Amino acid sequence: AQKITQTQPGMFVQEKEAVTLDCTYDTSDPSYGLFWYKQPSSGEMIFLIYQGSYDQQNATEGRYSLNFQKARKSANLVISASQLGDSAMYFCAMRGGDFGNEKLTFGTGTRLTIIP
Amino acid sequence: DAGVIQSPRHEVTEMGQEVTLRCKPISGHNSLFWYRQTMMRGLELLIYFNNNVPIDDSGMPEDRFSAKMPNASFSTLKIQPSEPRDSAVYFCASSFGLAGGTDTQYFGPGTRLTVL
Numbered sequence A: 001a002q003k004i005t006q007t008q009p010g011m012f013v014q015e016k017e018a019v020t021l022d023c024t025y026d027t028s029d030p031s032y033g034l035f036w037y038k039q040p041s042s043g044e045m046i047f048l049i050y051q052g053s054y055d056q057q058n059a060t061e062g063r064y065s066l067n068f069q070k071a072r073k074s075a076n077l078v079i080s081a082s083q084l085g086d087s088a089m090y091f092c093a094m095r096g097g098d099f100g101n102e103k104l105t106f107g108t109g110t111r112l113t114i115i116p
Numbered sequence B: 001d002a003g004v005i006q007s008p009r010h011e012v013t014e015m016g017q018e019v020t021l022r023c024k025p026i027s028g029h030n031s032l033f034w035y036r037q038t039m040m041r042g043l044e045l046l047i048y049f050n051n052n053v054p055i056d057d058s059g060m061p062e063d064r065f066s067a068k069m070p071n072a073s074f075s076t077l078k079i080q081p082s083e084p085r086d087s088a089v090y091f092c093a094s095s096f097g098l099a100g101g102t103d104t105q106y107f108g109p110g111t112r113l114t115v116l
Helices: none
Strands: A003-005 A012-013 A019-021 A023-025 A032-039 A046-052 A064-070 A075-077 A088-096 A110-114 B006-007 B010-013 B020-025 B033-040 B041-049 B053-055 B067-070 B074-079 B086-094 B111-115
Touching: A019 A110, A023 A064, A023 A075, A023 B006, A023 B041, A032 A075, A032 B067, A046 A075, A064 B067, A110 B053, B006 B086, B020 B041, B020 B086, B033 B074, B041 B067, B041 B074, B053 B067, B074 B086
Parallel strands: A012 A110, B010 B111
Antiparallel strands: A003 A023, A019 A075, A032 A046, A032 A088, A064 A075, A088 A110, B006 B020, B020 B074, B033 B041, B033 B086, B041 B053, B067 B074, B086 B111
């Protein structure tokens, strides 16, 4: 069974500072994918970034980067130069690598608030 | 390109009524997912299809829930009869349906269901 743990229910960060959102995972699958989604107050789920279990380098997408530490089973999201528009819920998720194991298992989320 | 389309965006109904939620996946995507989001249980998968065939329906809460995918561009989630505890946001997501953990799911805007 797959499990995602997000231990920070809420975070407050000053605008323009960098922020790290924690995510640890547990799985017995040798191949898996890790994802981060953003859910603003409007409710939609927005895909941010993906990391594959066999990827040698950390994923980056603009101001988002994923600090992937496979041995520690952690996949923290780093947002550089935070903006007011980054205020939202952030969910870490994973899926298995096999066909038939495509479902995403989500963490409980972290509510990020950017302070002007 | 159009994203995942869901309708209706909001639905208010009375207990005992039938509710039908609709989803149009991204063109070219072969997998379709129905998720439910509540405060108590977070985001959980209800069912997913690959090439219009249900692959995993273990998350469907009970016989009152049913889902169909008659073709590659349309799916429905039906609740009959509806109960107040079904009140939630229902998301549809789609992906290419690739193995290996690399497949990214893109979410629709969600349907907010309220059962009175």
